[in-house]
Amino acid sequence: MLMAPSPDRRSGFVLVLTVVLSLALFFSWGNTAYIHLKAHVAQYLIERAWEQGNVSKPWPWADTWPVARLRIRSQDIFVLNGADGSALAFGAGLMSGTYVPGTGGTALIGGHRDTHFGVLRTLNEADRYLVQTRDGRWLTYEIESIEVVDIRKTPARKISDRIDEVILVTCYPFDAVLPGGPLRYVVRAQRVDTGA
DSSP: OOOOOOHHHHHHHHHHHHHHHHHHHHHHHHHHHHHHHHHHHHHHHHHHHHHTOSOOOSSTTOSOOEEEEEEETTEEEEEEEOOSHHHHTTSEEEOTTSOOTTSSSEEEEEOOTTTGGGGGGGOOTTOEEEEEOTTSOEEEEEEEEEEEEETTTSOOOOOOSSSOEEEEEEESSTTOSSSOOSEEEEEEEEEEOOOO
């Protein structure tokens, strides 16, 4: 015959289970809060490095620095040098071998679809956005095309040294459960002379 656990044993088990679940919840929320705090502090440090006006790292151990600032739908996005994982964790990244925005050639900029480049889903052809250069000038770019490409089938685009354009790239679809698929959302814009 099976005997039911004594009330003391049940309350001890409930107490242990409550403590374990509370600790798990605390560490989960604590980790989330830490990540958000780190992201906000990083943005402040990147902005401070940008405002210093020269090539300076936002923190001493950083392997990147801001090279431009995008303003899309009133959202400021700093473009960092390089488009590797460490740079993309803190902002959009200028892909190596392409031009810094505003210097006359093709700038290819990548960003995560669920953070800095989530705003790309709101853009349409003929919309405009701004790019601030290192010397403080604000340049206007008009979107010429938006397309979804499969990186397994699409040849690499040639980088022009004659067309002042900014190509923004992020993973697609925006609401994909698994990151890193083969589809990319590509927004191509050319500089327009606004007479300013």
